[in-house]
Amino acid sequence: MSTNSNVVSIHLEDNIGTITINYPPVNALGQVVRQGLKQSIEQLNSDSRCKVIVIQCVGRTFIAGADIREFGSTPLEPFLPDVVNDIEACPKPVIASLFGTTLGGGLEVALACHYRVALATGLVGLPEVNLGLIPGAGGTQRLMRIIGVKSALEMITSGKHCSVHSLESSGLFDAIFSTSSDEPVSELAALTHTFAKQLISCDQLEVNPVGQRIVDTNDINWDDVKSAIIKKARGRIAPLVAFDIIKSTHLLTVSEGMNVERDEFVKLLKSEQSAALRHAFAAEKMASKIVSAPQTTQAEPMDVQCIGVIGGGTMGVGIATAALSAGLSVVLIEQTEIAAKTAATNIEKIIQGNVKSGRMNVNVAESCLNRLTTSENKQNLSQCQLIIEAIFEDINVKKELFAELSEICDGNTLFASNTSYLNLNEIAQSVSHPERFVGMHFFSPAHIMKLLEVIRTDHSSDVAIATAMFVAKKLKKIAVLVNVCFGFAGNRMFSRHGREIQQILLEGASIEQIDSALTHWGMAMGPLSVQDLAGIDIGCKARASKPLPGHDPGYFRPSTLMFENNRLGRKTKLGFYRYDEAGKAHSDPEAEKLIRAESAKLGIKQKSFTDDEIVHRALFALISEGLQLYNEGIVQRLSDIDVIWMNGYGFPRYRGGPMFQAQQLGKETVISELLKLQTEYGELIWPDVNYDIPQ
Numbered sequence: 001m002s003t004n005s006n007v008v009s010i011h012l013e014d015n016i017g018t019i020t021i022n023y024p025p026v027n028a029l030g031q032v033v034r035q036g037l038k039q040s041i042e043q044l045n046s047d048s049r050c051k052v053i054v055i056q057c058v059g060r061t062f063i064a065g066a067d068i069r070e071f072g073s074t075p076l077e078p079f080l081p082d083v084v085n086d087i088e089a090c091p092k093p094v095i096a097s098l099f100g101t102t103l104g105g106g107l108e109v110a111l112a113c114h115y116r117v118a119l120a121t122g123l124v125g126l127p128e129v130n131l132g133l134i135p136g137a138g139g140t141q142r143l144m145r146i147i148g149v150k151s152a153l154e155m156i157t158s159g160k161h162c163s164v165h166s167l168e169s170s171g172l173f174d175a176i177f178s179t180s181s182d183e184p185v186s187e188l189a190a191l192t193h194t195f196a197k198q199l200i201s202c203d204q205l206e207v208n209p210v211g212q213r214i215v216d217t218n219d220i221n222w223d224d225v226k227s228a229i230i231k232k233a234r235g236r237i238a239p240l241v242a243f244d245i246i247k248s249t250h251l252l253t254v255s256e257g258m259n260v261e262r263d264e265f266v267k268l269l270k271s272e273q274s275a276a277l278r279h280a281f282a283a284e285k286m287a288s289k290i291v292s293a294p295q296t297t298q299a300e301p302m303d304v305q306c307i308g309v310i311g312g313g314t315m316g317v318g319i320a321t322a323a324l325s326a327g328l329s330v331v332l333i334e335q336t337e338i339a340a341k342t343a344a345t346n347i348e349k350i351i352q353g354n355v356k357s358g359r360m361n362v363n364v365a366e367s368c369l370n371r372l373t374t375s376e377n378k379q380n381l382s383q384c385q386l387i388i389e390a391i392f393e394d395i396n397v398k399k400e401l402f403a404e405l406s407e408i409c410d411g412n413t414l415f416a417s418n419t420s421y422l423n424l425n426e427i428a429q430s431v432s433h434p435e436r437f438v439g440m441h442f443f444s445p446a447h448i449m450k451l452l453e454v455i456r457t458d459h460s461s462d463v464a465i466a467t468a469m470f471v472a473k474k475l476k477k478i479a480v481l482v483n484v485c486f487g488f489a490g491n492r493m494f495s496r497h498g499r500e501i502q503q504i505l506l507e508g509a510s511i512e513q514i515d516s517a518l519t520h521w522g523m524a525m526g527p528l529s530v531q532d533l534a535g536i537d538i539g540c541k542a543r544a545s546k547p548l549p550g551h552d553p554g555y556f557r558p559s560t561l562m563f564e565n566n567r568l569g570r571k572t573k574l575g576f577y578r579y580d581e582a583g584k585a586h587s588d589p590e591a592e593k594l595i596r597a598e599s600a601k602l603g604i605k606q607k608s609f610t611d612d613e614i615v616h617r618a619l620f621a622l623i624s625e626g627l628q629l630y631n632e633g634i635v636q637r638l639s640d641i642d643v644i645w646m647n648g649y650g651f652p653r654y655r656g657g658p659m660f661q662a663q664q665l666g667k668e669t670v671i672s673e674l675l676k677l678q679t680e681y682g683e684l685i686w687p688d689v690n691y692d693i694p695q
Contacts, residue, residue, distance in 0.1 A: 005036060006022075007021065007022060007023045007032045007033060007036055008020070008021055008022075008023075008032075008033060008035075008036025008037060008039075008040055009022070010040050010043060010044065012044075012047065012049060012050055014193070014196075014197055014200075015049060015050060015051040015052065015200055016050070016051070016052050016053075016054060016193060016196045016197065016200075017040075017044035017047065017050040017052070017053045017054070018053075018054045018056060018189075018193070019036075019037065019040040019041070019044070019053065019054065019055045019056070020056055020057065020058060021033055021036070021037070021055070021056070021057045021058070021063065022057070022058045022059065024059055025059070025060070026059075026060070026061050026063075026064035026065070026100075026101075027057045027059060027061060027062065027063045027064060027106070028063070028064060028065060028066060028067035028068070028069075029063055029065065029066055029067060029080060029105045029106065029109070030067035030069070030070060031067075031070070031076040031077075031078075033063075033067075034078050034079075034080060034083050035078060037055070037083050037087075037109070038078045038082070038083050038086055041053065041086050041087055041090055041094070042086070044092070045090055045091065045092060050092060051092065051093075051199075051200050051205060052092060052093045052094075052095065052196040052199055052200060052205070053090065053092055053093070053094045053095070054094075054095045054097055054192055054193070054196055055087075055094065055095070055096050055097065055109065055110075055113065056097040056188075056189055056192065057097075057099075057100075058185065059100075059185075060100050061099065061100025061101050061102070062096070062097070062098045062099055062100055062101075062102040062106055062110070062122070063102060063103075063105065063106025063109055063110075064100065064101050064102070064103050064104075064106055065103040065104035065105055065106055065127075066104055066105050068282075071278060079137075080105050080108065080109075080136070080137040081136070081137045081138060081258060081262060083109070083137075084108055084109055084111070084112035084137050084138050085112070085138070085255075085258075087109065087112040087113060088112040088113075088114075088142075088209050088210060088211055088254075089209070090207070091207060092205070092207070093114045093115060093196075093199055093204070093205060093207050094112075094113040094114050094115070094207075095113060095114070095115040095116070095117060095192060095195065095196055096109065096110035096113040096115070096116045096117070097117055097118075097188055097189065097192040098110055098116060098117065098118035098119070098122050098124065098164070098173075099118065099119040099121070099122050099184065099185055099188055100122060100123070101122070101123045101124075101125075101161065102118075102122060102123070102124045102125075103123075103124070103125050103126070103127055103161070104125075104126060104127060104128055104135070104139075105137055107124050107125065107126055107139065107143075108126075108135060108137040108138055108139045108142070109137075110124075111138065111139065111142040111143055111146065111210060112138060112142060112210065114207045114208060114209070114210075115174045115195070115199075116172060116173050116174055117173065117174055117175040117176070117177065117188075117191070117192050117195055118164045118173050118175075118176055118177070119164065119176075119177055119178075119179065119184055119188050120163075120164050120165045120176050120177065120178045121163075121164070121165075121178075121184070122163070122164040123161040123162065123163055123164070124161070124162055124164060124167070124172075125155065125159065125160060125161040125162055126139050126143070126155055126156050126159070127159040127160075127161070128156075128159065128238070129156070129157060129158075129159040129236065129238040129239050129242065130159040130277065130281070131274060131277045131278050131281060132236070132237070132238050132268055132271060132273040132274030132275070132276065132277040132278065132654065133238055133265060133268050133269060133274055134156070134238055134241055134242045134245065134261065134264060134265055134268060135156065135242075135261070135265075136261060136262055136265035136266075137258075138211075138254065138257075138258050138261070139156065139261075140152075140156060140242060140245050140246055140249070140257070140261050141211070141249065141254045141257040141258055141261060142210045142211065142254065143155065143156065144215055144246055144250060145210050145211070145213040145214075145215055145254075146170075146171055146172055146210060146213070147167075147170045147171055147172050148171075148216050148219060149215060149216065149217050149219070149220050149246060149250060150219050150220045150225065151170060152246065153220075153225060153229070153242070153243060153246060156239075156242045156246075157229050157232070157233070157239035157242050157243060158232070158239075159239075164176055174195075175191075175195055177191050210254075211253070211254030211255075212254075215250040215251070217250060222247055225243070226240075226243055229243050234522075234652075235522050235652060235654060236273065236654045237268070237271065237273050237654075238268055238273070238274070241264050241268060245257075245260055245261055245264055248260065249261070272664065273654045273655075275656070275664075276653070276654055276655050276656030276657075276660055277653060277654055277656070279639070279642070279656045279657070279660050280642065280643075280646055280653050280656055280657065280660075282639075283637075283639035283640070283642050283643050283657070283660075284478050284643055284647075286637065286639060286640075287478060287479065287480045287481075287637075287639070287640050287643045288469060288472075288473065288478075288479055290465065290466070290469065290481060290636075291636045291637075298462075298466065299461070299462035299463045299465070299466040300463070300466065301463070301466040301467040301469070301470035301471075302385055302386075302412075302414065302463065302467045302470075303385070304328070304385045304386050304414075304467060304470070304471050304474075305328060305329060305385065306328065306329040306330070306331065306383055306384045306385060306386075307320075307323045307328050307329070307330050307331075307384055307385075307386050307387070307388060307471070308330075308331045308332075308333065308381040308384035308386070308387035308388065309323070309330060309331070309332045309333070309387075309388050309390060310332075310333045310378075310381075310387065310388070310389045310390060310391060310401065311333075311334070311389065311390035311391040311392075312332055312333075312334040312339055312340060312342065312343025312346075312374070313343075313390065313391075313392075314444060314445070315390040315418055315442060315444060315446055316332065316343065316390040316391075317332075317343055317346045317347055317350070317446075317447075318350075318442065318444065318445045318446025318447040318448075319388055319390055319418065319442055319446045319447075320332050320343070320347055320372065321347050321350050321351065321446075321447035322442075322446055322447045322475045322476075322477075323475060324347070324351070324368040324369075324371055324372055325351075325354075325360070325368060325447065325475075326474045326475045326476065327371075327474075328371070328474065329371040329372075329373075330371060330372050330373070331373045331374075331375065331380050331381055331383065331384055332344070332347075332372065332373070332374045332375075333374075333375060333376065333377070333378055333380070333381060334374065334375075334376055335376060336376050337375075337376050339376070340374040340375055340376055341374065343374055344372060344374040347369075347372060348369060350447060351365045351368050351369060352365065378404065378405070378408055379408060381405065381408060381409060381413075382408055382409055382410070382413075384409070384413065385412075385413060385414065386413070386414045386415075386416065386467065386468075386471060387405060387409065387413060387414070387415050387416070388416045388417075388418055388440055389401060389402070389415070389416065389417045389418060389419075390418040390442075393419060393420065393421065393422060393541075393542070393545075395422045395423070395426065395427065398417060398419065398422065398427050398430075399426070399427055399429075399430035400430070402415055402417075402427060402430045402431045402437070403430040403431070405431075406430075406431055406432040406433075407432075411432070411433050411436070412436075413436065414436050414437075414438070414464050414467055414468070415431055415436060415437045415438075416437070416438050416439065416440040416468060417437075417439055417440070418439075418440055418441060418442055419439065419441070420441060420487070420488075420491055420542065421486060421487050421491060421542050421545060422545070423484065423486075424437075424438075424439045424455055424457045424484050425457050425458050425459075425484050428457045428458070428459055428460075434457070434459040435459050435460060435461035435464060436461065436464050437457060437459065437460060437464070438454060438455060438456065438457065438460045438464050438465060438468045439453070439454065439455025439456075439457070439484075439488070440452060440453075440454055440455070440468055440471075440472075441453035441454075441455060441488060441490070442477075443490075443647075443648045449647070449648065450476070450477055450478045450647045451477065451478055451480070451490070451643075451644060451647035451648035452472045452475070452477040452478065452479045452480070453479075453480055453482055453488050453489065453490055453644070454468045454469055454472060454479050454480070454481050454482070455481075455482055455483065455484060455488055456481060456482070456483050456484070457484055458484070465481065469481065478643060478647050480635070480640045480643050480644050481636060481640075482634055482635055482640070483633060483634045483635075485629075485632070485634050486546065488634070489629055489634055489635050489640070489641060489644055490644045490645070490648050490649065491542075492625065492629065492634075493622055493625045493626060493629070493641070493644075493645070493658075494649060495543075496621050496622070496624070496625040497527070497618060497621050497622050497625070498527060498531075498539070498556065498559075499552070499555060499556060499621070499685075500617050500618055500621035501514060501527045501528070501618060502554065502555070502556050502557065502558050502559060503554055504609065504614055504617055504618075505528075505558045505595055506554045506557065506558065506595065506598065506599045506602065506604050507599070507604055507605070507606065507607055507609075508599070508606035508607045508608060508609065509608075509609040509614060510592060511528050511576045511577070511587065511591060511592060511595075512587055513609065513611070513614065514526060514527065514528060514614055515527065515528050515529050516611070517611035517612075517614040517615055518614065518615060518618060520611065521611075521615045521652070521655075522651075522652030522654065522655055523650050523651065523652060524650025524652075525650055527618070528576040528577075529576070529577070529585065530650075531559060531569060531575065531576065532569035532570050532575035532576055532577055532579075532585070533569060533570055534569070535568055535569050535570075535571060536559055536562045536563050536567065536568045536569050536575055536576075537563055537568045539556070539559060540556075540559060540560060540563040543556060549684070551682065551684045551685070552684070552685060553602055554602055554604065557598050557602070558576075558594075558595050558598065561594045561595065561598055562575055562576065562591070562594075565594065567591065570583065574588070574591075575591075576588075576591050577591070578590075578591075616673075617677075619658060619661060620673055620674065620677060622645070622658035623658050623659070623661070623662045623670060623674070624674055624677075624686060624687070626638065626641045626658055626659050626662070627659075627662075627691045628687065629641065631691065638659040638662075638663075639657070639659065639660075641657065641658065641659050642656060642657020642658065642659050642660050643657070645657050645658055667691075667692065670691075671691065674686060
């Protein structure tokens with residue numbers, strides 16, 4: 001027997017009914033898939049010839065989760081909890097055949113099956129907490145019955161993807177297959193069919209529903225586990241909700257537990273945190289898309305296999321390591337042979353560190369290092385398709401470098417600068433064929449930080465931009481396309497945010513209160529601790545490249561005071577804080593004394609601040625600058641700003657980014673608040689507030 005639809009089909013052979021899902025690109029659980037699964041289970045259950053049922057997929061993965069195209073719309077029947085309950089209730093053994101990435105609802109479908117088999121190379125996970133949600137179709141109930149409460153809590157509350165191989169002894173899988181076949185999915189289908197035939201031949205047809213298993217809690221200390229989850233959650237609600245559900249329902253029936261789970265899922269779905277996290281997910285997907293004029297064909301990126309990196313300092317080493325880890329060849333150039341060897345040693349240390357931590361195996365590490373060439377001879381760059389400059393911030397030195405590279409490399413080689421602030425349009429003038437020049441602003445450490453600003457100059461070609469974005473994806477970066485301005489999008493907003501923090505300091509808030517208020521709100525670090533970590537001199541030197549604003553006498557005066565007193569942060573053990581030999585920060589009355597004296601000198605009236613007032617000012621500085629960037633055309637979308645701040649500056653993901661916060665507040669409130677600040681501090685600092693906020 002064989003019946004087919006466009007998405008879900010049935011094939012009956014050897015008393016095995018195979019349900020095949022074909023819903024590209026990732027076989028997501030859209031309504032058509034849910035309906036097809038439900039009907040197929042019912043049909044095979046009623047067919048006396050069918051002894052065993054297999055659920056499999058074609059394409060690149062088993063079911064990879066919900067259909068994001070249905071997010072925000074009214075859910076349609078059949079609902080996923082009903083589908084998985086039908087699977088578990090089927091009196092005939094149901095086998096899930098897993099490969100690729102089995103995530104979220106896809107794993108919940110597999111958990112409801114009576115058997116699970118998988119390719120060893122696959123990944124599984126319940127990542128709902130990353131969207132501010134919990135599993136909503138029995139995931140909290142069935143997983144703990146299969147792998148135990150402690151392991152289930154780890155998987156659910158972390159939201160991480162786990163390799164099938166790492167779960168070999170967990171009890172989650174009844175068979176794990178390794179294959180070197182050129183067609184592993186076809187081989188998996190054949191192996192699964194053999195597994196099903198063995199059940200029939202051995203007369204193992206009596207099912208053992210997961211929901212009827214007893215939950216083992218012998219290995220768990222609830223209080224200790226909760227404390228660990230709170231620490232890792234860093235303000236997110238969903239992981240704690242998942243914990244509470246599992247603790248309160250582990251003695252209930254699956255049906256009773258699923259009712260509790262579903263109620264909490266619906267509450268979370270309506271929460272601001274979930275809205276923010278879903279916005280973050282969608283914004284990152286959107287950021288990689290280049291906005292083109294209507295009817296314009298997207299440019300094809302160049303095939304980049306070898307990258308040149310000029311500069312073997314912290315940034316150059318990080319960029320080179322990221323490229324090597326992505327499978328690219330790298331030619332790294334330093335000024336001397338000794339410096340080049342030092343850079344190579346530092347790259348090797350990072351890669352070997354990845355091996356020790358388990359993030360990379362020995363063979364991959366060896367391959368990475370074999371693809372690295374270091375030299376002081378720029379002629380070796382002629383083999384590279386893309387060359388990234390990561391030298392010190394001197395515009396004249398950079399211009400001389402790119403003029404020299406223009407003579408060494410052919411006209412097809414793309415050039416990129418990693419500058420944080422300098423004018424890329426001016427640097428581009430030193431390049432022959434300036435259309436092949438772009439900015440690629442990595443964030444430190446470049447081999448770890450996800451964010452990459454790709455900067456379009458006045459001359460950058462569509463091919464150059466497409467290639468930079470393509471390379472970013474290969475490096476597993478989240479790339480955001482921006483246009484040229486001082487500091488581009490991220491650092492320009494960072495400067496505006498920093499200016500407001502400095503002004504709040506001058507007006508009477510203490511160093512510790514500012515940092516405490518913003519970290520309590522969710523920022524990864526306090527802004528003054530960040531300055532100490534980065535080095536106060538770095539920001540001072542960057543600001544020195546342009547005239548200080550005459551209308552703003554307090555402009556970064558606290559930082560300037562620290563710099564003038566050789567309080568450069570952690571590296572001098574004195575900055576806004578004092579640091580002991582172990583590197584621990586302590587409040588320092590001397591820093592506060594310097595700031596209060598400067599406030600008196602500037603005639604700034606002192607006042608007290610609540611934590612909410614500090615957060616309000618800091619957030620609205622970001623909103624104001626972000627709206628200016630959007631209106632000036634520096635960014636393509638407001639959501640791109642959120643991507644930058646969540647991935648580059650420690651903005652709490654569960655708050656969605658500064659522009660998401662503006663949207664939540666609403667246009668009327670934002671304009672009203674900006675107008676108040678403009679009235680108090682002047683339009684040169686808080687400019688025109690006549691903005692639209694796209695919803």
